[in-house]
Amino acid sequence: MRAAALLLALFVAGCAAAPPPVVRVPAPAPTAPAPEQPAPRLVLAPARFADLPGWGADRVEEVLPAFVRTCARLARLADTQTIGPDALGGQVADWRAACAALPSLLPATTRAFFEREFVPFALSNNDTREGLFTGYYEPELRGSLVRTPRHTVPLLGRPDDLVTIDLGAFRDELRGQRLAGRVDNGVLRPYEPRAAIVGGALGNRARPILWVDSADDAFFLEVQGSGRVRLDDGRVVRVGFAAQNGHPYVPIGRVLIERGLMARENVSMQSIRAWLAANPAEAAALRNANPSYVFFRVIEGEGPLGSEGVALTPGRSLAVDRSFLPMGVPVFLDADDPLDAARRVRRLLMAQDTGGAIRGPVRGDVFWGAGDLAAEQAGRMRSTGRVWILLPRSVAERRLRTS
Numbered sequence: 001m002r003a004a005a006l007l008l009a010l011f012v013a014g015c016a017a018a019p020p021p022v023v024r025v026p027a028p029a030p031t032a033p034a035p036e037q038p039a040p041r042l043v044l045a046p047a048r049f050a051d052l053p054g055w056g057a058d059r060v061e062e063v064l065p066a067f068v069r070t071c072a073r074l075a076r077l078a079d080t081q082t083i084g085p086d087a088l089g090g091q092v093a094d095w096r097a098a099c100a101a102l103p104s105l106l107p108a109t110t111r112a113f114f115e116r117e118f119v120p121f122a123l124s125n126n127d128t129r130e131g132l133f134t135g136y137y138e139p140e141l142r143g144s145l146v147r148t149p150r151h152t153v154p155l156l157g158r159p160d161d162l163v164t165i166d167l168g169a170f171r172d173e174l175r176g177q178r179l180a181g182r183v184d185n186g187v188l189r190p191y192e193p194r195a196a197i198v199g200g201a202l203g204n205r206a207r208p209i210l211w212v213d214s215a216d217d218a219f220f221l222e223v224q225g226s227g228r229v230r231l232d233d234g235r236v237v238r239v240g241f242a243a244q245n246g247h248p249y250v251p252i253g254r255v256l257i258e259r260g261l262m263a264r265e266n267v268s269m270q271s272i273r274a275w276l277a278a279n280p281a282e283a284a285a286l287r288n289a290n291p292s293y294v295f296f297r298v299i300e301g302e303g304p305l306g307s308e309g310v311a312l313t314p315g316r317s318l319a320v321d322r323s324f325l326p327m328g329v330p331v332f333l334d335a336d337d338p339l340d341a342a343r344r345v346r347r348l349l350m351a352q353d354t355g356g357a358i359r360g361p362v363r364g365d366v367f368w369g370a371g372d373l374a375a376e377q378a379g380r381m382r383s384t385g386r387v388w389i390l391l392p393r394s395v396a397e398r399r400l401r402t403s
Contacts, residue, residue: 038126040125040126040324040359040360040361041125041126041361042088042123042124042125042324042325042361043123043124043125043126043127043361044121044122044123044124044389044399045121045122045124046119046120046121046122046396046400047120047121047122047388048120049114049115049120051120051122051388052120052332052334052346052388053334053344053346054334054344054346054347055111055332055346056111057346058332058346058347058348059107060110060111060114060348061105061107061110062315062316062347063313063316063330063347063348063349063350064102064105064110065313065316066310066312066313066316066317066349066350066352067102067330067350068102069310069311069313069352070308070310070327070328070350070352071095071098071099071102072310073308073309073310073328074092074095074096074099074328075099077092078092079091079092079093079096080092080093083095083326083327083328083329084322084325084326084327084329085175085322085323085324085325085326088325088326088329088391089326089328089329089391089392089395090391090392090394090395090398094392094394094395095392097117097392098113098117098118098392101113101117114330114348114390116393117392117393118330118390118391118392118393118396119390119391119392119393119396119397120332120388120389120390121388121389121390121391121396121399122386122387122388123361123362123386123387123388123389124361124362125360125361125362128362129362129386130362130384130385130386131360131361131362131363131364131384131385131386131387132363132382132383132384132385133333133335133345133363133364133365133366133381133383133384133385134357134364134365134366134378134381134382134383135338135365135366135367135368135377135378135379135380135381136223136224136225136319136355136365136366136367136368136378137224137367137368137369137370137371137374137375137377137378137379138224138226138227138228138303138304138367138369138370138374139217139220139221139224139227139228139370139375140227140228140229140230140236140370141212141213141214141217141218141221141227141228141229141230142212142213142214142217142229142230143155143210143211143212143213143229143230143231143237144210144211144212144231144232145210145211145231146211147208147211148211150213151211151212151213152211152213153211153212153213153214153215153217153218154208154210154211155208155209155210155211155212155218155221155229155239155296156197156202156206156207156208156209156295156296157206157207157208157209157242157295157296157297158206158242158243158295158297159191159202159205159206159243159295160205160206161182161183161205162180162181162182162191162243162245162295163180163181163182163183163188164178164179164180164243164244164246165178165179165180165188166178167179168323175323178246179246180243180244180245180246181246190246190247191245191246191247192245192293193245193247193288193291193293194245194247194287194288194290194291194292194293195288195291197245197293198284198287198288198293206295209239209296209297209298210229210237210239210296210298212229215283215284215287216273216276216277216283216287219287220269220273221239221294221296222292222293222294225240225241225294225304225355226238226239226240226241226299226303226304226305227239227304228370237298238298238299238300238303238304239296239297239298239299240296240297240299240303240304240305241294241295241296241297242294242295242296242297243294243295244292244293244294244295244356245291245292245293245294245295247291247292247293248291248292249290249292249356249357250289250290250291250292251290251357252272252286252287252289252290253267253268253272255286255289255290256272256275256286261275262275268379268380269375269378269379269380270376270379270380292356306319306352306353306354306367307319307322307327307352307353307354308327308328308351308352308353310352312352312353312367313350313352313367314367314368314369314370314374315347315349315366315367315368315369316347316348316349316350316367317349317350317352317353317366317367318331318333318349318350318351318352318353318364318365318366318367319351319352319353319354319355319358319364319365319366319367320351320353320354320358320363320364320365321354321358321359321360321361321363322354324360324361325351325361325389326351327351327352327354328350328351328352329350329351329389329390329391330348330349330350330351330389330390331348331349331350331351331364331387331388331389331390332346332347332348332349332387332388332389332390333345333346333347333348333349333364333366333385333386333387334346334385334386334387335383335384335385335386336383336384336385337383338377338380338381338382338383339376339377339380345366345383345385348390349366351389353365353367362386362387364385364387366378366381368381
């Protein structure tokens with residue numbers, strides 16, 4: 001979907017009330033360098049459904065629309081097509097029986113279906129079971145098909161000269177890493193950073209697909225990777241990720257902390273928005289501190305689309321690091337609730353998206369949908385949690401025989 005699911009990279013801590021304009025906080029005391037961490041490594045441990053906290057209480061039938069979309073994608077693939085890195089999800093043939101059973105399922109039989117067709121495995125990063133889980137949503141912007149006195153901020157389409165490279169296609173050890181740039185006399189050179197692009201450096205090489213009325217809204221649309229633009233006549237145009245300029249993403253929440261403009265514990269999407277609104281003279285410079293820039297395309301039909309190429313399901317689609325996990329695999333999450341410290345998010349989701357800030361085996365970004373509640377959940381979610389993946393029984397049996 002996007003340079004997607006970068007939302008959490010903005011949030012370096014939990015939520016709090018919006019800070020007043022340009023509040024300076026004491027610089028943190030120097031700390032000793034952190035010990036070097038081992039390279040991320042996915043470890044799977046067989047489990048039982050009884051080991052999944054809240055499995056019996058989850059309304060698992062709500063995941064079926066997401067599962068149906070994954071099965072529709074698999075139906076177009078050959079039986080021998082492998083699924084995921086190192087064929088972690090087996091082959092397409094291993095999923096045929098489960099997909100064939102979906103049309104006859106009733107809500108009351110859904111849990112028994114998963115227990116019959118799948119085997120859960122607990123995920124760890126080396127020997128660490130817990131990881132970070134964030135959220136993202138589909139924002140709605142106000143826009144126009146043409147530039148107007150009110151709609152002056154362009155949403156740019158993919159530039160004509162932008163080249164993207166999947167390094168994993170050249171070397172296995174570079175799987176999941178990508179570059180973007182421009183070819184100049186046979187040499188790939190870095191593309192323009194955000195400040196230059198916003199300043200008009202691309203000229204006619206990148207044409208606006210729409211115009212919106214807020215630079216802040218356009219910036220956060222890039223963070224989400226997709227969204228909806230409502231026109232003055234009531235029509236809604238859905239847009240999604242088309243490309244990225246290849247520069248590393250720099251979270252502006254972290255920039256605010258480093259500059260002493262916001263306390264770490266106050267950082268959330270809501271507080272960052274409040275700071276930008278309260279400090280318009282400094283807002284552009286802060287946005288430009290992130291050199292990454294996302295280009296968009298118009299999405300026809302269902303959406304928003306995830307990296308799997310299927311429409312995402314609110315509350316039931318998850319962005320993961322596809323260098324570790326397959327697209328389309330069911331994932332059970334047990335994490336802190338972003339809006340209620342006394343509750344947990346315990347639900348079955350489908351891994352159907354990726355994101356530039358989603359890195360590691362035990363890391364995910366929950367898609368919450370559209371609207372104010374979804375924005376609140378996504379903006380405040382920075383949860384510690386655990387996950388289990390569900391593998392088809394045939395795949396699980398082969399894994400257990402060879403482990």
